[in-house]
Amino acid sequence: MRKLFMAGNWKMHMTESEALNFVKQVKPLVADVTDKDMLICPPFPVLSRMQDALKDSNVALGAQNMHFEEKGAFTGEVSGPMLKAVGCEYVIIGHSERRQYFGETNEIVNKKLKAALNHDLLPIVCVGESLEQRENNETMKVIEAQIRESFKDLITADFKGTGADLAINDWSQITIAYEPVWAIGTGKTASPEQAQEVHAFIRSLLPKEVAQKVRILYGGSVKPDNVKELMAKPDIDGGLVGGASLKPESFAGLCVFD
Ligand code: PGA
DSSP states (O other): OOOEEEEEEOOSOOOHHHHHHHHHHHHHHHTTOOSEEEEEEOOGGGHHHHHHHHTTSSEEEEESOOBSSSSSSOTTOOBHHHHHHTTOOEEEESOHHHHHHHOOOHHHHHHHHHHHHHTTOEEEEEEOOOHHHHHTTOHHHHHHHHHHHHTBTTBOTTSSSOOOHHHHHHHTTOEEEEOOGGGTTSSOOOOHHHHHHHHHHHHHHSOTTTTTTSEEEEOSSOOTTTHHHHHTSTTOOEEEESGGGSSHHHHHHHHSOO
16 A cells, blocks of 8 residues: 655745744644655755754655755755755655756756665656647657656666666655646646546556555645545555645645545
């Protein structure tokens, strides 16, 4: 059984005081949640204070991005060891906004994924098709290429075959997020059936030893009032949520439903 996983991606929102206020309000609302893993990914400047604020809570801390190098002359970038040092357990990698606005390719995503694993960060690797690709019936082709290239060296040559031991161990650390670009921040959610179809396809691409264990989150306009029907699908194991993760009641509404 895969435990549901609700992850908030705050993007470029929340100053320090806003973030601390959020945590103060959300903690009691989700204090009794034991059937789901919960995560918040705030912007970098807030991470260190959030480490203290979330201590002794059941909400984990993650970052929205990282560089693949450990240190060096990369102005404006942040490395895996830096994220570890401020209490991050998770890191989002290859979000479509990183791909779209900051030129991240599958090759870069692959380097970041390996760096995250090397630094003991739990990566959440994002894939998803654009509206144009969906309308041209290219969804599965695009997703397959994103998975194949982003996970290069973690998936063996025959793709569905047996992986090397090291790669198989690494897979227990990995979460995948399917986020159709046309559904992000648009209010247009993929239907549970559309999402399920792609989730099952992604699972079919994973090495068979790990396929049933890897959590695949859905992202794209998930809200408290559509979360339940999405999570009812067999291959949807949680949500990566932007807008609806910014208000304490709304984040709690994603985590507390029956
Ligand atoms: P959204 O964003 O929930 O605001 O659509 C999701 C995401 O980009 O992770």
